Amino acid sequence: AEEHCILCGLCTRVCEELVGVSAINVLGRGVEREVGTPYKEPSDDCVGCGSCALVCPTEAIKLAKNIFPTTAEDEREIENRFLDLGAGSKRDEALGVYSDLVAAKSSVVQGQDGGMVSALLVAGLENGFFDSAVVVQRGEGYKAEAVVVEDAAGVRSASGTKYLRVPMVSKIAAALKEGALEEEEKGGKSKSKRRIAVVGTPCEVRAVRKLEREFPGAEITVLGLFCLESFDYEGLKEETRRRFGVDLDRAEKTQITKGKFIVTAADGEVFSCDVRELEGVVREGCPYCDDFVSRLADISVGSVGSPDGFSTVVVRSRVGKRLLDATEFVRGGEFGVDKSEIVKLAKLKKRNADRKFAEILEGLEV
Known part of the structure; x- marks a missing residue:
């Protein structure tokens, strides 16, 4: 497959406008223009979702350094290299x-x-x-x-x-x-x-x-x-204050179990809510x-x-x-x-992500 970046901008747009992490941008000028990360350092923002690879028309983004798009093909390669595929294992x-x-x-x-x-x-x-x-x-x-x-x-x-x-x-x-x-x-x-x-x-x-x-x-x-x-730190802190009257910074413990977000306050009192109620943060x-x-x-x-x-x-x-x-x-x-x-x-998370990827592909067809 062709692996030269044509600077179409699809990868940077999907990363910023849809995924929302802005891990990559177009760097440099003239013949030195390229897609990469700020300061050309490994990205702490990239979640490896593979959205950029999904929209890249030349597969060049898969060769980019400092970001980590992981496709199904990449997963198979990593499994073969690192994981145990012997007789006792299951896939x-x-x-x-x-x-x-x-x-x-x-x-x-x-x-x-x-x-x-x-x-x-x-x-x-x-x-x-x-x-x-x-x-x-x-x-x-x-x-x-x-x-x-x-x-x-x-x-x-x-x-x-x-x-x-x-x-x-x-x-x-x-x-x-x-x-x-x-x-x-x-x-x-x-x-x-x-x-x-x-x-x-x-x-x-x-x-x-x-x-x-x-x-x-x-x-x-x-x-x-x-x-x-x-979760976003500031957002979660505001939610625990609003819902429970608890300062998250002073909480003794937080835990997610059986679909509940549980906060133990400094005095030992326990508060909880459905994790789904925290979708906004x-x-x-x-x-x-x-x-x-x-x-x-x-x-x-x-x-x-x-x-x-x-x-x-x-x-x-x-x-x-x-x-x-x-x-x-x-x-x-x-x-x-x-x-x-x-x-x-596991199936719920994959189903939700697949729905997001479908939206990206629909956008490409418009």
């Missing part, structure tokens, strides 16, 4: 590729919904599977930021779910460009920092898999989170994402499908299996994971 339309589905609760780490994300990270660090991890940590008030942690204490300080989108990709890219190239002398031997773990939502998982092409020497363990949508780009379960991660974790206090863990690769095998946990209940609950939400 499920809703769940993606997986070899095991477990309801689990950490035996050593206390955390939200069983603490399994923290437990997996601690096990990976202590067993030398990776030297550091890029995670999201709550900052001032309810705001959150991406940080690099290197030990169990750092992992525990970042535990708990944050329902905000934060600049993860630039932090990951920095860890790969800088931290991955640094070496520490320990015991007279050089120890590489090119082995890292990343905890992210489906859009961030897609970005990591695309970044891995540019850093073939890096070993990245990808822990994906279940995610239906994320969902971040731009989320409606165009069709992945609920982080299909391209080594191992995915979420609360849906497991008993209260447990995490659902989806093993997708040999890397993910090794990590789970090294983690101390207890299995949840006699019946394990209710797969139907996960499939229901």
Whole structure:
């Protein structure tokens, strides 16, 4: 296929006007004009939805650096490269590729919904599977930021779910460009920092898999989170104040479970509303994402499908299996994971995204 950009502007328009994230623009002048990201740095705004690739008449956008459009063809290539497609694995339309589905609760780490994300990270660090991890940590008030942690204490300080989108990709890219190239002398031997773990939502998982092409020497363990949508910080703060009279920055805990958004105030009082009522503060780009379960991660974790206090863990690769095998946990209940609950939400998210893509295609035909 032709792969030269003709500067038609369709990709930048769909990204700005429909998806709403404005991750790309036309840069430069004259013969140097090109489509790219501000400052030509990895984009924290791109959600990897593939809308730009859908409208590109030459497929040039698929070769652009610093953005991460992921088509169905890209997914197959990533699955073949990173995931376990052996005899014991399954390929499920809703769940993606997986070899095991477990309801689990950490035996050593206390955390939200069983603490399994923290437990997996601690096990990976202590067993030398990776030297550091890029995670999201709550900052001032309810705001959150991406940080690099290197030990169990750092992992525990970042535990708990944050329902905000934060600049993860630039932090990951920095860890790969800088931290991955640094070496520490320990015991007279050089120890590489090119082995890292990343905890992210489906859009961030897609970005990591695309970044891995540019850093073939890096070993990245990808822990994906279940995610239906994320929220705008200011909008969510205003909603919790208006609905519950609670300052989100001072809230003790937030949680989404069984279709409810739950806020625990500083005094212990609990408030809730249907997640659907927060549609007005969902971040731009989320409606165009069709992945609920982080299909391209080594191992995915979420609360849906497991008993209260447990995490659902989806093993997708040999890397993910090794990590789970090294983690101390207890299995949840006699019946394990209710797969139907996960499939229901996964299909809902994909159906909603497909509807958005159909609108884009209809616009092209006008």
